[in-house]
Amino acid sequence: MKAPDFGYVRPSTLAECLATLNEYGDEAQVLAGGQSLMPLMNFRLAKPGILVDIGGLPELATTRWETDHVVIGALTTHDTIATSDTIREQIPLLSDAAPHVAHVAIRSRGTIGGSIALADPAAEWPACCLALSAEIELASLRGGRRVPADEFFLGLYSTDRQADELVTGIRFPMLDDRRAHTFDEVSRRRGDFAIAGLALSCDLVGPKFKDIRVALLGVGDRPVLARGAMSVLEDAEPSDATTETAIEALSAELRPPDDPMYPPDYRRQVACVLLRRALNKLMG
Amino acid sequence: MTRVFPDLVGAEVPRDRAKRLLAGRGCFVEDISPPRTVHVAFVRSPYPHARIREIVSGAAATAVGVIQVLTASDLEYVVAPWRATHDRFPEMRAPEQIALASDVVRYQGEPIVAVIGTTRTLAEDACELVEIEWEELPQIGDVAAALSPGAPRVHETLDDNLFFETSIASGDAEVALAEADLVVERTFRFHRHTGVSLETRGILADYDPTEQRLTVHQSHQTPHQQQDLYARLLDLPEHKVRVICPDVGGAFGLKHHLYADELVACAAAVLLGRPVKYIADRFESFQSDIHCRDHEVHARMGFTSAGEITGLVIEDRFHAGAYGQYPRSSVAEGNQIIRLTGAPYRLGAYRADLKMAFLNRGILGHIRAVGHPIAATVGEALIDLGARELRSDPIELRRLNYLKDADFPLTSAGGVVFEKLSFDACLNAALSKVDVASFRNEQSELKARGVFRGIGFNTFVELTAIGPEYYGEGGQHISAQETCLLRMEASGQVRAYVGTTDQGQGIDTGIQQVVAAGLGIPLDDVEVISGDSVLSPMGGGSWGSRGAALGGETAWNASQKLRSNLLAMAGFLLQKEPGELDVHEGRVTNPSTGATHMSVSEIARTGHFRPYTFPDDLPTDLTVTARYASRGRLFLAGNGIQVSIVDVDLATGLVQPIRHLVVHDCGRILNPLLVREQIRGGVVQGIGSALYEELYYSEHGGLLTGSLADYLVPMAPEMPDIEVAHVETLTKTSELGAKGAGEAGLAGAVGAILNAVNDALVPTGAILTEVPLSPPRILKAIEKARRP
Amino acid sequence: MTPEPQSHVPISLKVNGELVTAELPVRLNLVDFLRGDLGLTGTHIGCEHGICGACTVLVDGRLTRGCLMLAVQANSTNVETIEGADASGRLMVLQHAFHRSNAIQCGFCTPAMLLSAAELLRVNPRPTRDEIRDWISGNLCRCTGYQAIVDAIIEAAA
Structure with missing residues (x-):
């Protein structure tokens, strides 16, 4: 199928871009890497009135280093994240997750900002943002704001981004050496959307899990922060008993979507397997 | 006497055509765009069953770029309706089909309106402007519901939803089972697949009204069949219809039928007098391509306490979709299953029932290895289950029950003539490569570490090279004979025109080898021309593994005819008896000394330019044809065995193939390089069937797996390396002794994987009989075994 | 300040080393442009949703799905296809x-x-x-x- 027609705008400045979004509101659709939007347009499922191509805003493709944060520009590609040594050093969870994002020819164009703005519940980056307590940076003519990832993802393909706003970057706290993390997902074929995935980040100081964050993908209408499992694990000493209790909590709190291919119980079970594997890995 | 063939027959020759494709110089239908080409897009039914109350297409007709909007009434006098009958099965129901639905749609994706535009994009835009007022009708989506009394009918003109039923029996199987010491009984479920050729279906039809000439380029397997169909359905003189199959991007059986949308493209060309192109997009491919499988097979196998099979009873519940496929009809998959289940074994008594329904689903038809994977899987899973119950070695149980060399030739319990098959030889070859004893050690060591590895064997019979009696008696216009025309040019180089077609299997290269070897000229001096209903002599195209066995044999016969003429001409020129001469590497030689007398090109030049040199009664034709048609057999049977080793992750239910082996007997192999990878390709499709591929429908009958993101086909990372070995049992029904090889990979892989998974799951007690073996199904089976 | 939405956009790019200029409908994707407008039919279309990979080309040296990129996005890029992408041998x-x-x-x-x-x-x-x-x-x-x-x-x- 061929994409339906639309009006095309390619702003050459951020100001132009924000003015365009301000003018057209819901009628406008931002085109970043296009790796999710273009298939929807080719299916004629997405029919933007105005397509705002932000490819002419190279400043959105840069990474900004602040004192204790890293802001990854929205147009940074999956591939750039996968191959960046500095990201590997500062936010290794992202480096571990990146190879799971689709395939090489998708990673070369698909962007982190696009993935965050789309909020596909099976995508890797939204769950990573939750696990890492990232903030989403948004800009509009009304001014900029930061939204914690916990508050950003509101439902299936639904976020706190307003129609006149642009996701400009993702702000991650830099991790210190005490911070442990793990990313894993289960899919039937390499690069497929995961049946379930899990991103975990925590401090392992002394004998206890501290500030643990467990985020899952593929098991709800949005990326899910596993608060039940997290509260079991927080301040708990790693042990098989802790793991089992956390898994019970996770199993009880997940509400996976009903899908003929993967019934809810199955996704829930895979999520529990992923948590078990993650905790075993952390416990060495 | 066994003929010794020149080395070129059986040589690993890379394909000539591949060079062009590797350079990006392929020519697929979509690549061809003559001036004035217009494009068709279709409005298709979103419902599985509904009445069309009204079609409002005025806005579409006046939209930008729209040339014409066609509905059923526009085609009434252009395209004749058709019925998918088969005279061998007169009781099979074959309701009338028309190109565009006019009144009732019976499957989702059925074409209703054709919009012809200057571009595909504009035609699609206009499709969105067509409004149809619907009355939804109750849809029937499963066989049991369809066949239950009082079920809503798919076809109002029929009194129920029965499509076809038949039985075959050999001995009294019920008595045999009653007398057995052990009966294993299971219901097997095989879900619905489709072919997914990477190049979707496509057609470019051009019509010149001044000459009544229809020229069609089509991504298809059978140009002559299509020529006949288009001539008859569009009422055109057949000799004015030309069907060219250029490079074809994969076919696998889904491109050897008539599709209503493609016929509409031809009709539109006739109406408009200009080229009309239709390229199915991937989304409509999932809805409108032929689907396959979707069987439920109930099976019982009886054994003596010593392990001998006493009898086998199977019942296959299957369906055709909304209509039979045309022109071949839709009985074959079920028929192959009842013919082939348990075929490698001395079955004692056998009974098989097939019952098929109509459903409000897309048409089911013939896709690669028609019925074979199901027949082999059912039989081989029962053997494994029998071995478990009898506490005997599944390999020894196979060996005990295999048809033995001394049993051949025989007519199988399923009614197929087996000339000679090589079950023991294939098993022995497999065991020489897979050390089962050390595997069992490895398996228990791995189990201790929490890795569940299993091994599965699957013996299969492969029916190939269908004979003319099947479709001939069926009344279909489908050629099972082949003709080869060889034309030697003055240079001594040869063009071979054949009726088989090459979708990448490499049969053109196989025939090139046969012709070069048969004539005694260099390989590069032969070019094979195929896929054009004008250039090629009438033939069947490529399907059902017929290229080597039928096309190869025909080419061999033609080469011998031409060679005999060359020797006669050389004999005259050299004043020697033809028996004193040989042709080798393009030279006429003395067979005992190898000395060159003259070149083939010299004979050819003399024949073409100085024909008066030869006496009138000498056979001097440098263009010869030969024809080959088998007699008195429906199939050439081959066989083989596959061995699969897999790991099953008990936590997630994921299956990872670790190793895969195929031992295959397809008689003489024309080119092992080509056969090997074709078998591997079939295995990978079989692994797809076993693990991944499944079309899901909603409870309302809507297709849920409408894209390649949902319908999972095998990709490289999950596939194992696949070892291929051969046993060669030549058929004596032909000179070459070749049988087909295209079904084997897919035929054997599914059951090998299923048996391997069940072997890995022995510690859990779970037994699966449903494919694909999706992870949720595996976990469910484990759970069920835990809490019976 | 707000740019006017366009239905057609002029582009200029290099394809297999040759300079190409065109004014294209904005919804045309890269692979349709390469095949339909430039006759570079060596690149194929298998699914139009980014899964099958048949339309993969190089854009500025990076593997890219031709069906998931608008042709106008290829403005000022260097596109290589099977017909020409062999600088290295x-x-x-x-x-x-x-x-x-x-x-x-x-x-x-x-x-x-x-x-x-x-x-x-x-x-x-x-x-x-x-x-x-x-x-x-x-x-x-x-x-x-x-x-x-x-x-x-x-x-x-x-």
Whole structure:
């Protein structure tokens, strides 16, 4: 199928871009890497009135280093994240997750900002943002704001981004050496959307899990922060008993979507397997 | 006497055509765009069953770029309706089909309106402007519901939803089972697949009204069949219809039928007098391509306490979709299953029932290895289950029950003539490569570490090279004979025109080898021309593994005819008896000394330019044809065995193939390089069937797996390396002794994987009989075994 | 301040080293432009939703799905297709290896498979079989068993 027609705008400045979004509101659709939007347009499922191509805003493709944060520009590609040594050093969870994002020819164009703005519940980056307590940076003519990832993802393909706003970057706290993390997902074929995935980040100081964050993908209408499992694990000493209790909590709190291919119980079970594997890995 | 063939027959020759494709110089239908080409897009039914109350297409007709909007009434006098009958099965129901639905749609994706535009994009835009007022009708989506009394009918003109039923029996199987010491009984479920050729279906039809000439380029397997169909359905003189199959991007059986949308493209060309192109997009491919499988097979196998099979009873519940496929009809998959289940074994008594329904689903038809994977899987899973119950070695149980060399030739319990098959030889070859004893050690060591590895064997019979009696008696216009025309040019180089077609299997290269070897000229001096209903002599195209066995044999016969003429001409020129001469590497030689007398090109030049040199009664034709048609057999049977080793992750239910082996007997192999990878390709499709591929429908009958993101086909990372070995049992029904090889990979892989998974799951007690073996199904089976 | 939405946009880019200028409807995707407007039919269309990989080309040296990029987005880029992407000669070595190994049947996936393989050998000149299989995970071949393709890439890397 061929994409339906639309009006095309390619702003050459951020100001132009924000003015365009301000003018057209819901009628406008931002085109970043296009790796999710273009298939929807080719299916004629997405029919933007105005397509705002932000490819002419190279400043959105840069990474900004602040004192204790890293802001990854929205147009940074999956591939750039996968191959960046500095990201590997500062936010290794992202480096571990990146190879799971689709395939090489998708990673070369698909962007982190696009993935965050789309909020596909099976995508890797939204769950990573939750696990890492990232903030989403948004800009509009009304001014900029930061939204914690916990508050950003509101439902299936639904976020706190307003129609006149642009996701400009993702702000991650830099991790210190005490911070442990793990990313894993289960899919039937390499690069497929995961049946379930899990991103975990925590401090392992002394004998206890501290500030643990467990985020899952593929098991709800949005990326899910596993608060039940997290509260079991927080301040708990790693042990098989802790793991089992956390898994019970996770199993009880997940509400996976009903899908003929993967019934809810199955996704829930895979999520529990992923948590078990993650905790075993952390416990060495 | 066994003929010794020149080395070129059986040589690993890379394909000539591949060079062009590797350079990006392929020519697929979509690549061809003559001036004035217009494009068709279709409005298709979103419902599985509904009445069309009204079609409002005025806005579409006046939209930008729209040339014409066609509905059923526009085609009434252009395209004749058709019925998918088969005279061998007169009781099979074959309701009338028309190109565009006019009144009732019976499957989702059925074409209703054709919009012809200057571009595909504009035609699609206009499709969105067509409004149809619907009355939804109750849809029937499963066989049991369809066949239950009082079920809503798919076809109002029929009194129920029965499509076809038949039985075959050999001995009294019920008595045999009653007398057995052990009966294993299971219901097997095989879900619905489709072919997914990477190049979707496509057609470019051009019509010149001044000459009544229809020229069609089509991504298809059978140009002559299509020529006949288009001539008859569009009422055109057949000799004015030309069907060219250029490079074809994969076919696998889904491109050897008539599709209503493609016929509409031809009709539109006739109406408009200009080229009309239709390229199915991937989304409509999932809805409108032929689907396959979707069987439920109930099976019982009886054994003596010593392990001998006493009898086998199977019942296959299957369906055709909304209509039979045309022109071949839709009985074959079920028929192959009842013919082939348990075929490698001395079955004692056998009974098989097939019952098929109509459903409000897309048409089911013939896709690669028609019925074979199901027949082999059912039989081989029962053997494994029998071995478990009898506490005997599944390999020894196979060996005990295999048809033995001394049993051949025989007519199988399923009614197929087996000339000679090589079950023991294939098993022995497999065991020489897979050390089962050390595997069992490895398996228990791995189990201790929490890795569940299993091994599965699957013996299969492969029916190939269908004979003319099947479709001939069926009344279909489908050629099972082949003709080869060889034309030697003055240079001594040869063009071979054949009726088989090459979708990448490499049969053109196989025939090139046969012709070069048969004539005694260099390989590069032969070019094979195929896929054009004008250039090629009438033939069947490529399907059902017929290229080597039928096309190869025909080419061999033609080469011998031409060679005999060359020797006669050389004999005259050299004043020697033809028996004193040989042709080798393009030279006429003395067979005992190898000395060159003259070149083939010299004979050819003399024949073409100085024909008066030869006496009138000498056979001097440098263009010869030969024809080959088998007699008195429906199939050439081959066989083989596959061995699969897999790991099953008990936590997630994921299956990872670790190793895969195929031992295959397809008689003489024309080119092992080509056969090997074709078998591997079939295995990978079989692994797809076993693990991944499944079309899901909603409870309302809507297709849920409408894209390649949902319908999972095998990709490289999950596939194992696949070892291929051969046993060669030549058929004596032909000179070459070749049988087909295209079904084997897919035929054997599914059951090998299923048996391997069940072997890995022995510690859990779970037994699966449903494919694909999706992870949720595996976990469910484990759970069920835990809490019976 | 707000740019006017366009229905057609002029672009200028290099395709296989040649300068191309065109004014294109904005919804035209890159692979339709390459095939339909430039006649570069070696790049194929298999799904139009980014899964099968048949439309993969190089854009500024990076593997890109031609169906998931608008042609107007290729403005000022350097696009390479099977017809011209062989500055390094790596592709020719692969083509020969694919031929010898019979790593091709219908040939529909082949041009994109070759471009993917060439890019792999650029970033990883001595890949293992598993690395090859992983790299080509986004290139569907429905005919071969992938094994000959892996063999051919190994051979070309040697």
